Amino acid sequence: MSRKSDSFFLKVYDVARKIPFGRVTTYGAIARYLGTARSARMVGWAMNQCGNVYPPVPAHRVVNRTGLLTGKHHFDSPNLMQQLLENEGIKIEDNRVIDFKKVLWEPGKKQGKRKRR
């Protein structure tokens, strides 16, 4: 710690990489998990540099709170994000994630530990 790598961006990448397969999360969820709930915008912004870091970040699994693929336009190809999501079993319609709440995954939520709360 005490390193530049502690940047908010690095934390975002770290959390984003923890997104399980076939699941998606929201910028706000990541921001809140990092302690900067009001920096949801920064989360998305960090994704802008996701290609600048390694390992690559599954930014395609990150959508806004409405389930809209807001950042799809920032990918190599606008339809690339949707393709990747569909490839994971997530259905997309009109740039929106179907059953968004069902595939929504929040950081800190233990999948194994059913003892939520």
Place this chain on the structure above:
DNA sequence: ATTGTGACGTTGC
């Protein structure tokens, strides 16, 4: 140091 921005979120009307 200051300014601007940005893949959101929330509140207001």
Place this chain on the structure above:
DNA sequence: TGCAACGCCACAA
């Protein structure tokens, strides 16, 4: 109920 505007915080130039 839908749309608009604001706020907000962290990073880049």
